[in-house]
Amino acid sequence: MKNGLVLSGGGARGFAHLGVLQALDxxxxxxxxxxxxxxxxxxxxxxxxxxxxxxxxxxxxxxxVYHWARFLWRKPGILNMEKIVQLLxxxxxxxxxxxxxxxxxxxxxxxxxxxxxxxxxxxxxVICASACIPVLFEPIKFEGSQYVDGGLLNNFPVEPLxxxxxxxxxxxxxxxxxxxxxxxxxxxxxxxVTIMLDKDVREKESLCKIFIEPKALTxxxxxxxxxxxxxxxxxxxxxxxxxxxxxxxx
Numbered sequence: 573m574k575n576g577l578v579l580s581g582g583g584a585r586g587f588a589h590l591g592v593l594q595a596l597d598x599x600x601x602x603x604x605x606x607x608x609x610x611x612x613x614x615x616x617x618x619x620x621x622x623x624x625x626x627x628x629x630x631x632x633x634x635x636x637v638y639h640w641a642r643f644l645w646r647k648p649g650i651l652n653m654e655k656i657v658q659l660l661x662x663x664x665x666x667x668x669x670x671x672x673x674x675x676x677x678x679x680x681x682x683x684x685x686x687x688x689x690x691x692x693x694x695x696x697x698v699i700c701a702s703a704c705i706p707v708l709f710e711p712i713k714f715e716g717s718q719y720v721d722g723g724l725l726n727n728f729p730v731e732p733l734x735x736x737x738x739x740x741x742x743x744x745x746x747x748x749x750x751x752x753x754x755x756x757x758x759x760x761x762x763x764x765v766t767i768m769l770d771k772d773v774r775e776k777e778s779l780c781k782i783f784i785e786p787k788a789l790t791x792x793x794x795x796x797x798x799x800x801x802x803x804x805x806x807x808x809x810x811x812x813x814x815x816x817x818x819x820x821x822x
Contacts, residue, residue, distance in 0.1 A: 573604035573674075575821050576737030578730045578780070579612025580773070581703075581723035582745035583794030584803065586611020587629065588786055591807025592743050594625040601818050603741075607732040609678040609722035612743070613702040617695065620671040621664050629804055631663070653700045653709050661696045668692045676732040677702045678722030682711050687725040689732055728773045730780065739821050742780035744773050745807070747790050782817050786810035 577596075579589050589612055596603060606616035618628040668675060668691055676691045679701045690698045694714070701712035701719035711718035722729065733740050748770045777783050788806045792799055811818065 573737045575601065575603050575739050575741060576605045576607065576733035577603045577616070578728060578733060578740060578742045579606060579608035579616050580742075580744045580746060580769075581608075581610030581612055581721065581727045582789075583611060584796045584799065585745040585789050585792060585794060586615055587632075587800045587803035588745045588789060588807030588810070589615035589743055590625040590629050591804040591809070592784060592811040593619055594804075595808050595811035595815075596818070597625065599815065599818055599822070601821055603673070605674040605676070605733060605737055607676040607678070607729045608702075609727055609729050610703045611745070613675075613677040613699055613722065616675050617664055617671070617677075617699050620673050620675050622672055623663070625804075629800060633800055653704055653712055657696050657700045657712070660699060664695050664699070666694065666696075668695050668698075671695070676729065678726045678729040679719040680722055680724040682706070682718045682720050684717065687722070688719070689729070691732070723769070726772070727769045728776055730776045734779065739781040740779060741818075741821070742777065742783045743807075744777075744783070744785045745789055746770070746773075746794075747785050747787050781821070782814055784810050784814060 582588075593615065606620060608616040615628070619625070623631070665671060674691060676689050677698050679688050679690060679698060681688050697712050697714050702722040704712055704720045706720045706724070711720050727746070728742065728744055730740060730742060746769050748767065786806045786809075788810070789803065792803060
């Protein structure tokens with residue numbers, strides 16, 4: 573395969589993935605395989621289910637999904653993901669094998685404490701497991717274990733593409749900005765997660781032919797669903813800034 577795409581996790585910042593995919597479509601850059609986690613897994617699954625990036629954005633912003641998701645973010649207790657699994661089943665094929673192209677999704681087995689990649693079998697439960705934020709959501713139970721957010725152990729799953737594609741394009745939506753000299757208490761959890769993720773990504777950046785990390789996402793929170801349109805455009809603009817390099821991959 574020629575071109576592979578790595579899509580990181582990042583909560584609401586994952587809308588930037590859709591902007592990048594829109595740019596790739598316009599530049600006619602064919603993607604042969606995707607490896608993603610959390611928000612990246614969702615974007616990749618939609619894309620390989622033959623949904624256009626702008627259509628995906630509108631779908632997630634629709635009343636059925638977008639407003640309900642915003643409601644869930646505000647609830648303090650542990651939430652069940654089963655309704656989300658059922659909802660997504662209407663928009664994805666039943667299995668990985670029925671996707672347009674190969675997709676690998678990173679999850680965390682909360683029982684064994686180990687990373688697990690999925691690229692076959694039932695699709696919707698794996699997507700939800702990869703985006704299942706611990707404490708906020710109950711783990712997804714299937715195949716004899718329980719799974720949560722793949723970002724816990726690998727938020728930038730480049731490994732499944734190594735040796736399988738000629739060129740790896742990496743999209744990381746959690747830039748570690750250093751411009752601010754003070755963070756309010758409410759921003760500390762978000763900042764702490766970004767710091768934890770940064771070291772691992774820096775070590776993998778060199779594995780990518782093209783690495784895109786939109787710096788404009790620095791001041792956008794992981795739960796800022798209301799900024800979806802803005803985040804989409806940030807991703808699109810960041811990809812278009814690398815237009816000349818991307819065109820070489822056609």
